[in-house]
Amino acid sequence: MIDISNRDFTRLVTFIKHNYGINLANKRQLIMGRLSPMLSRLGYANFTDYIDYIITTEHKSDIDQLLNRLTTNYTFFMREVNHFDYFKDTVLPQLVANKKDRTLSIWSAGCSSGQEPYTLSMLMKEYLGSDFDKWDTRILATDISMNALSLAAKGIYSEDALKDMPNGFKSRYFRPLTNKTDYQVINEIRENVIFRTFNLMDPIRFKRPFDVIFCRNVMIYFDKDTKEDLCRRFYNATYPGGYLFIGHSENLTNKDLPYEHIMPSAYRKPLR
Numbered sequence: 001m002i003d004i005s006n007r008d009f010t011r012l013v014t015f016i017k018h019n020y021g022i023n024l025a026n027k028r029q030l031i032m033g034r035l036s037p038m039l040s041r042l043g044y045a046n047f048t049d050y051i052d053y054i055i056t057t058e059h060k061s062d063i064d065q066l067l068n069r070l071t072t073n074y075t076f077f078m079r080e081v082n083h084f085d086y087f088k089d090t091v092l093p094q095l096v097a098n099k100k101d102r103t104l105s106i107w108s109a110g111c112s113s114g115q116e117p118y119t120l121s122m123l124m125k126e127y128l129g130s131d132f133d134k135w136d137t138r139i140l141a142t143d144i145s146m147n148a149l150s151l152a153a154k155g156i157y158s159e160d161a162l163k164d165m166p167n168g169f170k171s172r173y174f175r176p177l178t179n180k181t182d183y184q185v186i187n188e189i190r191e192n193v194i195f196r197t198f199n200l201m202d203p204i205r206f207k208r209p210f211d212v213i214f215c216r217n218v219m220i221y222f223d224k225d226t227k228e229d230l231c232r233r234f235y236n237a238t239y240p241g242g243y244l245f246i247g248h249s250e251n252l253t254n255k256d257l258p259y260e261h262i263m264p265s266a267y268r269k270p271l272r
């Protein structure tokens with residue numbers, strides 16, 4: 001493993017935190033462990049030259065490689081399932097009753113390899129049934145890890161990964177692949193999810209506000225100010241009456257945001 005000096009460690013940690021929000025101040029081993037093989041492969045004998053290169057050029061494909069290694073993309077189907085239950089039993093019925101334009105605007109921010117937005121897509125299909133086609137239900141799913149997004153777009157998961165899916169979901173929403181060990185999300189559900197690269201540190205400028213934002217287990221890597229700034233931007237990008245779901249181990253610390261706390265790690269923007 002290539003050792004990293006205090007100075008280079010601070011430079012890299014500062015660069016990542018400033019640009020991507022991720023706080024790696026206590027992750028020296030993780031940085032050395034995850035980056036050393038890549039540095040060797042690229043022909044760098046030390047971190048100094050690599051960090052000089054990254055910071056001075058900010059070359060997109062090199063930054064992508066770095067982010068692929070430094071992000072933690074751990075996720076699984078039906079994670080923090082009570083949020084999905086609430087989405088299905090309360091949020092969807094409410095939105096469907098009130099959205100006259102038949103548009104449901106959902107964002108999975110920090111979607112990793114796609115399990116969260118695909119589940120939301122399946123729940124919408126379950127709820128709307130034959131009316132699914134009559135609604136604009138496209139889910140925006142974003143991340144900064146290109147590796148995670150590429151896995152997400154394929155929508156291929158092992159049979160074991162589907163073990164916690166509700167009854168019937170495996171047969172209705174996945175098709176077995178010929179290798180007999182993997183399953184792919186069916187086209188109708190895949191096409192309903194739009195995967196995009198988006199850095200949550202950037203201004204949120206999408207075409208329309210959102211009815212629901214899921215940003216779960218992403219801000220755990222951010223410091224308090226970064227998290228509060230992002231939650232304020234989420235609030236401004238949400239329709240009145242819209243929802244924000246964050247991870248179970250997280251909470252909203254913004255004192256000035258009038259979000260109503262509706263259940264653990266779930267918030268609603270007041271209707272007026």
Ligand SMILES: C[S@@+](CC[C@H](N)C(=O)[O-])C[C@H]1O[C@@H](n2cnc3c(N)ncnc32)[C@H](O)[C@@H]1O
Binds near residue numbers: 022072075247
């Ligand atoms: C642990 S995964 C969470 C996946 C899913 N939301 C869940 O709860 O299981 C965190 C994801 O956040 C992404 N992420 C971290 N910082 C980000 C940023 N600044 N902008 C966008 N995505 C980010 C990572 O790439 C990673 O895929």
